[in-house]
Amino acid sequence: MLLRLPTSVSEARDCLAEGAIPVGGATLIWAAWQRDGFPEQAVSLRKVPEATAVGNGVLGGAVLLGQVDExxxxxxxxxxxxxxxxxxxxxxxxxxxxxxSSLRDLLPAAIxxxxxxxxxxxxxxEQVDLxxxxAKSPVLLSLRWREPVKGAYAKVADPAGGEVPTIAAAALxxxxxxxxxxxxxxxVSSGSAGAGGGGVDELFAGPLSGLSDTGRSLARRQVTAVLGE
Known part of the structure; x- marks a missing residue:
């Protein structure tokens, strides 16, 4: 397998046009490649500046999770x-x-x-919404967001029976x-509302009404942490 390491967006685009398979840390696809066979060529964005940016409202898609900082x-x-x-x-x-990833641990925080x-x-x-x-699992060059006043995040540490851990995030x-x-x-279930005037109750009675008791409780705690109630 030929691993291509473009140093610009235009070079990376050419790699995709020539059939190179995108690969990040390969934590999700390596086992499948070992089982099903490796592609002729793959492309990593780890040398593309736009994909490795951190800060000023942007987080590059090629940034390692361990590099995500303050x-x-x-x-x-x-x-x-x-x-x-x-x-x-x-x-x-x-x-x-x-x-x-099918788990997408970062998705609730991004939402x-x-x-x-x-x-x-x-x-x-192209600029697209989450x-x-x-829906399409594209090659993510970078993530951008609206700066919050305050945010909160929690993940159930040890779910019973090996279940996927519940995650809840909130931001104002x-x-x-x-x-x-x-x-x-x-x-992933999500919704938005005004922080006052019964908006929180409407949120849990509407788009978040299908949550389990565990999910609802975890989400309520993050809302409380954000709003200081």
Whole structure:
């Protein structure tokens, strides 16, 4: 297998156009390649500046989870910190987790930050919302977001019976909009509302009404942490 390491967006685009398979930390696809066979060529974005940026409202898709630090909002940093083991975080990438994983531990944090993504295609760079990222699993060049006033994140440490851990995140933006997102199993539920005037109750009676008791309780705690109630 030929691993191509472009140093610019245009070079990376050419790699995709020529059939190179995107690879981040390869934590998700290595076993499948060993089982099914390796592609003729793969492409990594780890030398593309736009894909390795951290800070000033952007997080590159090729950034390792272990490199996510205080230059990004706390809610996103905690999400990255909670993924797997230290060894996993030293190999897995932001783009692989959000766009390439079925678990997508970082997705609830990205949703409450009202984030969007720059994705790389053979035709160029496109800006898409997180719904499209979930639906199409594109090559994520970078993640951008709305800076929060405050955010909170929690993950159930040891779920019973080997179940997928429940994750809840909440954030309040500068316009007074509260966003909440919860992952239960492989499903992420989310919604937004004004932080006052019964908006929180409407949120849990509406888009978050299908949460389990565990998910609802965890989400309520993150809302309380954000709003200081």
């Amino acid at each position: 230059r990004v909002p706390e809610v996103l940093r905690q999400a990255a910190k909670g993924v797997g083991t230290g060894a996993v975080r030293r190999a897995a990438t932001v783009g692989g987790n959000i766009a390439g 409450v930050l009202d984030a969007w993504a720059d994705v790389l295609t053979a035709d160029g760079v 719904a499209e990222v979930q 933006d500068t316009e007074g909009v509260l966003r909440v997102a919860v992952r239960e199993g492989y499903v």
